[in-house]
Amino acid sequence: MEAEVKDQLVSIEKPELIAPPNWEPVIMGILCNWCSYAGSDLTGTSRIQYPPNIRIIRVPCSSRVDPWFLIKSLQTTADGVLVSGCHPGDCHYISGNYFARRRFLVTKKLLNFVGFHENRIQFSWVSAAEGPKFAKVVNKVTEDIKKLGPLHLYKKENFEK
Amino acid sequence: MARVGVFVCFCGANIADYVDVPQVVEEVKRIKEVKFATEYKYMCSDPGQGMIRDAIIQYKLTSIVVAACSPRMHEKTFRKALSDAGMNPYLLEVANIREHSSWVHQKDKKAATNKAMDLCRMAVAKSIANEQLHEISVPVTKRALVIGGGIAGIQAALDIADARIPVVLVERSPSIGGKMAQLDETFPTLDCAQCILTPKMVDVASHPYIELIPYSEVIELQGFVGNYKVKIKKKASYVNFKTCTGCGACWQKCPVKVANEYNMGIDKRKAIYTPFPQAVPNKPVIDAEHCTMLLKGKCGICAKVCDKGSIDYTMQDEIIEREIGAVVVATGYDMWDPTPYEEYGVGRFKDIITSLEFERMVSANGPTNGVPVRPSDGKVPKNVVFIKCVGSRDEAKGIEYCSKICCMYTTKHTILLHHKVHDSHAYVFYMDIRAAGKGYEEFVKKAQVDTGTTYLRGRVSKIYKKGDKLMVRGEDAQIGQVVEVEADLVVLATAVSAPKDNPNLARLLGISYDKYGYLSEAHPKLRPVETAKAGIFLAGCTQAPKDIPETVSQASACAAKVCGLFAGDTMKKDPMVSSINNEYCSGCQNCLNACPYGAIVTEDVAIGHGSKDLRTVAKINEGVCQGCGSCVAICRSTAITLAGFTDSQIINEIVSI
Secondary structure, three states, rough: OOOOOOHHHHOOOOOOOOOOOOOOOOEEEEEOOOOOOHHHHHHHHOOOOOOOEEEEEEEEOHHHHHHHHHHHHHHHOOOEEEEEEOOOOOOOOOOHHHHHHHEEEEEEHHHHOOOOOOOEEEEEEEOOOOOOHHHHHHHHHHHHHHHHHOOOOHHHHHHHH | OOOOEEEEEEEOOOOOOOHHHHHHHHHHHHOOHHHHHHOOOOOOOHHHHHHHHHHHHHHHHOEEEEEEEEEEHHHHHHHHHHOOOOOOHHHEEEEOHHHHHOOOOOOOOHHHHHHHHHHHHHHHHHHHHHOOOEEEEEEEEEEEEEEEOOOHHHHHHHHHOOOOOOOEEOOOOOOOOOOHOOOOOOOOEEEEHHHHHHHHHHHHHHOOOOEEEEEEEEEEEEEEEEEEEEEEEEEOOOOOOOOOOOOOHHHHHHHOEEOOOOOOOEEEOOEEEOOOOOOOOOOOOEEOOHHHHHOOOOOHHHHHHHHOEEEEEOOOOOEEEEEEEEEEEEOEEEOOOOOOOOOOOOOEEOOOHHHHHHHHHHOOOOOOOHHHHHHHHHHOEEEEEEEEEEEOOOOHEEEOOOOOHHHHHHHHHHHHHHHOOOOOOOEEEEEOOOOOOOOOOHHHHHHHHOOEEEEEEEEEEEEEEEEOEEEEEEEOOOOOOOEEEOOOOOEEEEEOOOOHHHHHHHHHHHOOOOOOOOOOEEOOOOEOOOOOOOEEOOOHOOOOOOOHHHHHHHHHHHHHHHHHHOOEEEEEEEOOOEEEEEOOOOOHHHHHHOOOOOOOOEEEEEEEOOOOOOEEEEEOOOOOOOOOOHHHHHHHOOOOOEOOOOHHHHHHHHHHH
């Protein structure tokens, strides 16, 4: 059933839109203050290098992340979004990341249903001690988004064409 | 219209080497809200902060962006600079161009510069939506909770109480004292543990500022720093402590015998018991798992012999609630169970015992009156083999760390053995001797000379039985040969492990723990007694293995932290908390479930101005709110805002690049 519906959907992803030369994706990284943001700081302090495509936004907790932020990012500036929080069980706010996890699962399904490739939105758990892991996550996300190419269906210039 | 000032920092060479700072400044100047932008070598330095102060006044700026290191580093510094210039400190935004750009894109200056520009644009866009915020002042409950009544908990409780701050001391077992009460003598001074500990235990019981709640456990903690509410389950003792005089008639007559935990099961105690003669409080409790009266309704002897009528078989568990402001966790450690060492024959050979069992045997108040004996036949051993690092420093068996105290207590054991059995000989198999501590190395050296102990550097590979002796086969790495020692008794220096209940306790308190189960400190070097949750502190082995002097130091450090926290009548709290717009609230109450702190309640308000009809809306207690924003994202009518992280601020960031 699900597969049938998928086939009928017109995907927002348009593989025929070839990325311009030297195209670099923009990735919006929304990180929780206590684990992932601190982890990304540690990546910096440890001088671990990663691709420069990510733009980081600090929020207190992954549960603060409204699905709206993800949609707005994809709609306006970003080719992909990474949301990262504390490991399950380690939330600074006791249970916030569990809310986030459930919310993202639904958001991902919704965006997938609308036609976004599932790799456009990614989630990870990075603790304050996991500097190398943060670099690894960013590497992976950047690679994934590069493979998918630019996302500009909803962008203004695309409508004008 | 917003007037933003942007200050880009070189951070010496840290930023300037990898990001073209002047170009970033030129770029941000093109943003129409930016009225002033400049660069400086060290923005955090006094002249750097002075530039911010001067520019605020000169250019009438309405918000400030500092592009420098992580806000986790210097946000406070720059906020203070804003306050000094008479500006609301929360109108500051920090663009993290060091940790998030210059340090992580060192090979591509152009990309790093572009990214730094974007980060500045985002910060400028966010700062435009910043609002003036004011610190919240919340009252503090000046009472501390100490969990665990070992030496750590005792020391912390006494130090806090001596500062005339009330303390609630919760201990799980019937008596305080902990592991230290089980020790005979302590290294490196060979002080009798009982002699230095029991006076402190009595002090705790008699201190006017300490409320001792033994035989109980913490089951719930709510609230936040300065304003916690704790629920304590007081287990039914079946003895009325108010009338009991501790005469001991009950446990002398009790017919039920149970393995004695205090003596590591070497002898028996009764079903109604005090853990040890010097127990505080010195009142017996009934062990409900073994008492035949409680299990089958038959017996009742203790009630018959009690003159005071203190025995009450109908007693129920009781829940006690206390309001407290800070928590000291001092739950100690467990001795690691050496069963995985099958090659040693643990469990098969009776004459292999653990160090704590040996400690009880050589203890003057122990089950064998201070003389070590072989559990198999009761004979006094002559040749005793001590094996160190049983469990510790052994990845295969699950504990990679050094337990820190075993080298020293094994040295002590060789001395105690020598004292109690003069013609004995001790052999010690060791990996390294780690005697770092005041007087420790001297103690080890002296013990080696005085006792004539044979130290063999190497691991034991096998223990097998030969007649009534144990043959210990191991390697002496210094001569490169396999050696065998004939032993009457083998003592395993088992590792220190985290209390099994620590993960549960950590979840209950909302703090974190490491892979071994030790509770995590906020910073391993600079904040070793605090946890990541404000107002919760760690003392003793619950954080990591440590000896008594270190435990006592950490406990006193906790006390200092608690006293510092309680120094004022109110506490300043971050204003980044949620608030609800009643007009928009539909009263769905989804936020009530999302809030992990119970900070949201409902209230009834008039439907319209002057109307008598009421409707239910949500209301946030800003003193309780910790500012996670979980309610904001769950609110379907966008009635809730989180100060400092409003929807407009974050959306501004998203659309700005």
